[in-house]
Amino acid sequence: MDRDETFERGLGIRREMFGALTEEHLRNADDFMRELQDMVTTYCFGEIWGREGLGRNIRSMLTISLLAAQGRSEELKWHVKGALANGVTQDEIKEVFLHTAVYAGIPAGVAAFFAAREVFAEQAA
Known part of the structure; x- marks a missing residue:
């Protein structure tokens, strides 16, 4: 799975868990915060929350x-x-x-x- 697919999987998980709060965080991400939001979406949610082990x-x-x-x-x-x-x-x-x-x-x-x-x-x- 490439980084874009991992990001999209993470985005789906974030939306399922946090709904509108996810959209708010992404919409309000300025140049300073955007990379952090991408990292959280890709690694926390796409890589870790997206695993099947638990x-x-x-x-x-x-x-x-x-x-x-x-x-x-x-x-x-x-x-x-x-x-x-x-x-x-x-x-x-x-x-x-x-x-x-x-x-x-x-x-x-x-x-x-x-x-x-x-x-x-x-x-x-």
Whole structure:
């Protein structure tokens, strides 16, 4: 698969997971940000998320746990939305964050719960 095909596969995955947010990120990418958006689309989503070794729901659970452990709350909110789009339930997200809190620290778990609750409230509205 060449780079263009990998980009297109990644773009499809991003659209399925994040919908309009993907279009917004790409549309708002100026000369400074464009290469980063291309890299995220090609490598994160086309190369890694596009692999067959794990389902998207499992990749989502791994991603939200890693982002929570790193304290990346803004990125975490996007990936909680993506996890829901990938079929991860709110109960599964809760379990992921409880597990993360034990291994990455209670403050990381608390922040993750607050971020997820914000996303759940947004989606309920």
